[in-house]
Amino acid sequence: MSSSTDIHRQAELLAADAIGDVIEHWGFRRVLGRIWTVLFIAGGALSAAEIGERLQVSSGAMSMSLTELQRWGVVRRVWKPGERKEFFEAETDFWKMISKVFAERERLIADSVRERLERASALLEGLPPTDATRFSLDRVERLLSFVIVAQTALDGFIKSRTVDFSRFGDLVRFPIRAVRSRRGA
Known part of the structure; x- marks a missing residue:
């Protein structure tokens, strides 16, 4: 029969793999989620060697990953x-x-998408007003x-660390009115 330490490590690795999958889905390296999870579950400070041993990660990969995790503030x-x-x-504050x-990544993507859609709209507005246009x-x-x-919603979340879905109807109606009034429709 397995010792309680073995079962504890098995549970830790299972959780680390689960969070690693989520983090990978967000576009980060899976190992970042695994390292963070081991530290989160440990509840106290661990050395890079201890983390690497638990996850079977090389010291070089640990060093790079810990540097990246520190840069993200996690x-x-x-x-x-x-x-x-x-x-x-x-870091144990999920919202933080x-x-x-x-704030650092998704906001940049949203800004880029908005700017390109505004350019696409301006290009179409410059064409003769056909049905297709x-x-x-x-x-x-x-x-x-x-x-x-x-x-x-993203800005509100970043500022308040909460999301209030009750006003989404107003949020949807306002931009549509603003966009349509800009083109005189």
Whole structure:
């Protein structure tokens, strides 16, 4: 029969793999989620060697991954009195971590998408008003309205770390009116 330590490690790896999959789905390297999870579950600081041993990750990969995790603010370096090696601990505030990623990464993507849709709309507005042009312009403006709603929700989340879905109806109607009034429709 397995010892409680073995079962604990098995549960830790199962959780690390699950979060690694989620993190990978978000476009990050899977190992980042696995390392963060081990630190989160540990509840205290671990050395890079301890984390690497638990996850079977090389010291080079650990070093690069811990640097990246620190840059994102989801892991921090801590020192233990009397110890020469560095230790690391996980950020435990989920909203803080997610809002940082949203602010630094998703916001840039949303801004880029909005800017390109606005350019597409302007190009279509410059064409003769045929049925095909009006149809395409309407569709591009619907996409633009959706992006404006998403940006508004994202900005609200980043600032408040909460999302209030009760006003989404207003958020959807306002950008559509704003886009249509801009083109005089």
